[in-house]
Amino acid sequence: AELAKRGLPKTGCKQQLYERLCRHLQSEAPAADSDSSGSTLDAGIIDDQSTGGQEATEGAAGDLAALRKEVEELEIKALTRRRAQLQRELNGNQTAVSSQGRSRAPHRHTVSVPILCRLSLAPSTRKSYASHLRLWREFCRQQRVFPTAASKSDVCNFTAFLLERGCASYSSVQISLSAVSFIHRATAAPDPTKDNARLALVCRGARRLLSRQPRRAEPLQPHHLRLLCNSPLLQQLLPRRLFVAFKAALLDAWWGVLRLGELLPSTTGAALRRGALSTCPGGLRLTIGKSKTNQFKERQLLVFLPQCTDCPQCLVSALATHLRENQVVEPHQPLFAVLGARRV
Helix, strand or coil, X not given: CHHHHCCXXXXXHHXXXXXXXXXXXXXXXXXXXXXCCCCCHHHHHHCCCCHHHHHHHHHHHHHHHHHHHHHHHHHHHHHHHHHHHHXXXXXXXXXXXXXXXXXXXXXXXXXXXXXXXXXXXXXXXXXXXXXXXXXXXXXXXXXXXXXXXXXXXXXXXHHHHHHHCCCCCHHXXXXXXXXXXXXXXXXXXXXXXXXXXHHHHHHHHHHHHCCCCCCCCCCCCHHHHHHHHCCHHHHHHCCHHHHHHHHHHHHHXXXXXXXXXXXXXXXXXXXXXXXXXEEECCEEEEEEXXXXXXXXXXXXXXXXXECCCCCCCCHHHHHHHHHHHXXXXXXXXXXXXXXXXXXX
């Protein structure tokens, strides 16, 4: 009755408990008399007037309480095991998702020579080549030429095709020819752009045709640095700690002739660390391990940052102020980290 009330199946350990209770009730039942018809198990349990029936009832009640306690313990153990199982499954799913998010390498069965050839280019170069190769495929369709089996005359005609399509700069022509050269080398086909004397003459003519003075940004002069470093507007708009970090990064880039990606990479993991900055006679030394021309960290770039004590735009003074106010003291901290902010 206890098992039925709880809606539990009589299987496993619960079946054993049920059988134990039945055997105990049978052993405690009153002995059957030869001349009595009320000697069954049910009469012994129900008959409250007989002493044997009372003892059997009391024994059954005690066993029922023990059974109830054991059933509750079994329920607790089952729930505990189920909770532990669910927790293990949840942890396993989270581990699989996190490892999948961290893994950037292609699967072993997807690695091939064309994939490795594409990965030899930087992501920005692949994106640039893709737009230029669309023009090359359009030219090949018009001329009925296979894109990876072009001749030296085909690439000369392709250069004229680019100028007819309105190519505005000679650098764009060079990128298109580099893309054509890449797909031929990647497919182990002869490169039609190499040792092509006619193509050299064509490119020289294209350069003269596109010899308009390109629009270039005005270079950053010392008076521009003074305006930016002493700008009251910037000091009002930016918090103090952010302004001193901006000033230090600006002077560092100007004195070291650094690219923006070298000084402030787009990813946090590639950021310059405090340990890359060290003292040297006459100023500071900045060690840059990765740059546009050194993508695989094959060498280190050492940048000398001079100290100018009589100059208001002294880089060493600006860096010292930034490191002190933003509490950049540990070697593993980002060099231009701002206290209280995630990124500069």
